[in-house]
Amino acid sequence: MRSDLRPPGEESAILLVCNGPGELSTWVRPLAVRLHDRLDLRPRHPGAATALHLVLVPCPNANGSEARVATAMGLFERVLPARRFWWLLLWPRRYGPWPRRGVVVFLGGDQFWTVLLSARLGYRHLTYAEWVARWPRWNDRIAAMGTAAAGRLAPRWQGRCTVVGDLMADVSASARAGVSPLQGGPWVAVLPGSKRAKLLVGVPFLLRAADDLRQRRPEVQFVLPVAPTTSVEELMAYAGPASPFSRLYGSEVPRLVEADGSQWLETASGTRLRLLLDHPAHAALGRCSLALTTVGANTAELGALGVPMLVIVPTQHLEVMQAWDGGLGVLARLPLVRRLLNAALTAWRLRHHGFLSWPNISAGRAVVPERVGRISPEAIAAEADDWLAHPERLALMREELGQLRGAPGAVNRLADLVLGLLPTAEHP
Numbered sequence: 001m002r003s004d005l006r007p008p009g010e011e012s013a014i015l016l017v018c019n020g021p022g023e024l025s026t027w028v029r030p031l032a033v034r035l036h037d038r039l040d041l042r043p044r045h046p047g048a049a050t051a052l053h054l055v056l057v058p059c060p061n062a063n064g065s066e067a068r069v070a071t072a073m074g075l076f077e078r079v080l081p082a083r084r085f086w087w088l089l090l091w092p093r094r095y096g097p098w099p100r101r102g103v104v105v106f107l108g109g110d111q112f113w114t115v116l117l118s119a120r121l122g123y124r125h126l127t128y129a130e131w132v133a134r135w136p137r138w139n140d141r142i143a144a145m146g147t148a149a150a151g152r153l154a155p156r157w158q159g160r161c162t163v164v165g166d167l168m169a170d171v172s173a174s175a176r177a178g179v180s181p182l183q184g185g186p187w188v189a190v191l192p193g194s195k196r197a198k199l200l201v202g203v204p205f206l207l208r209a210a211d212d213l214r215q216r217r218p219e220v221q222f223v224l225p226v227a228p229t230t231s232v233e234e235l236m237a238y239a240g241p242a243s244p245f246s247r248l249y250g251s252e253v254p255r256l257v258e259a260d261g262s263q264w265l266e267t268a269s270g271t272r273l274r275l276l277l278d279h280p281a282h283a284a285l286g287r288c289s290l291a292l293t294t295v296g297a298n299t300a301e302l303g304a305l306g307v308p309m310l311v312i313v314p315t316q317h318l319e320v321m322q323a324w325d326g327g328l329g330v331l332a333r334l335p336l337v338r339r340l341l342n343a344a345l346t347a348w349r350l351r352h353h354g355f356l357s358w359p360n361i362s363a364g365r366a367v368v369p370e371r372v373g374r375i376s377p378e379a380i381a382a383e384a385d386d387w388l389a390h391p392e393r394l395a396l397m398r399e400e401l402g403q404l405r406g407a408p409g410a411v412n413r414l415a416d417l418v419l420g421l422l423p424t425a426e427h428p
Helices: 022-038 066-073 081-088 111-121 147-151 154-160 170-179 194-214 234-236 296-305 315-321 326-332 338-352 358-363 379-386 392-404 410-421
Strands: 014-019 050-056 078-080 099-104 125-130 143-146 162-163 185-192 221-225 255-259 262-266 273-277 290-295 309-314 370-373
Touching: 014 022, 014 309, 022 050, 022 066, 022 309, 050 066, 050 081, 050 154, 050 290, 050 379, 078 081, 099 111, 099 315, 111 125, 111 273, 125 370, 125 410, 143 147, 143 410, 147 162, 147 370, 154 185, 154 358, 170 296, 170 410, 185 262, 185 296, 194 290, 194 309, 194 379, 234 262, 273 315, 290 296, 290 379, 296 309, 296 358, 309 379, 358 392, 370 379, 379 392
Parallel strands: 014 050, 014 099, 050 078, 099 125, 125 143, 143 162, 185 221, 185 290, 221 273, 290 309, 309 370
Antiparallel strands: 255 262, 262 273
16 A cells, blocks of 8 residues: 655656566566565555556557456556556556656567656666667666677667576576476476467367377376466367367367366367466476477477477468567458458468577577478377487487576566666665
8 A cells, every 4th residue: 555654756666567478477477576575565565665566568469368367466566457558658647646756667568668658657767678679779778688689789778788688597497496296207288378369279289189199109198287368268168169170170178177186178089188277387397298389488488497399380270370460460450351461471471480489589490399381280299209209309309498598597687677777775
């Protein structure tokens, strides 16, 4: 609660800005936890002079549940959904009062939104630049993921930049510290995604692939992490009539069963997938021999954990497998043209984009296999079976992922920069 006994202007605010579910779980949450560890912040410390807020910005990759998930974390005094962002820019006091002093931190979305927000509130501005800092002139500080992002800056802005490292590198440390609920094995992780467009295809496709892999290798056990922005009920629905592609893969609504103190999805063919409901499920994922996954932030998370993966992009469903940004994205969602235009845009992107998974993008080479094209669940199951039959190849992939990960500590270094910009005398 805000105290009316403080002198005017003594309060300050930290605003973390994010867009989609991947960044929310892998970037925002770790930094928010670390900031609370380093400084007394509201809401955890109701009498503190500084509050931590989250602002969600418009993004076609969001699924609409980010605000609910962020609120449930209990880390933010105020969570503003993306639909209120424009009102925040036009009329900040509608969601205020805001302190006179503060810091805006970019952690996902369009970097220009944080430029506007920091200017509107009169706050200092920090950008976490994964690949490029687009507006260095209007940044007080730039936290670069690596030397690639730092090297793209003009010499005049280099002094504002600090290489903090990959925020995902701290994931592996937390996984090693946790206790995995998985026993025995081998375990194969199934990650169909967290956005509706990917789940429509990913759930029936990967359930069919799991069925086929179990026929080839009966000793394999499966695990399915439930993203915080979806639910078990939604996953079950996507395997049935809710997905127009379920009939293509012979998918039916799976059963939810209780066994060994855990919840499992059981397909019509009898394949069981253990549901991981606690998030993040790093300790459990780190124990998996292989992951079958769609593209997205989950490939960065798996890469940070050192989990070998097979990345799938079935291009026979181009019109639903990609969410597009910017003006082209608006056109691609118009009812009369979206199917044709979205297919054309996605085909062009697949032809010119190069690598699609984060480990391969980071390395600039094929560290993990990406299967893009008119692929089938049976072909993916056969390839997964081949990988599992050669554990030495999986060990080599795990080793290469570990080399890409980098040293942990990026979250703490980013927190240093945030606190260094905070215009109060409360931090060291």
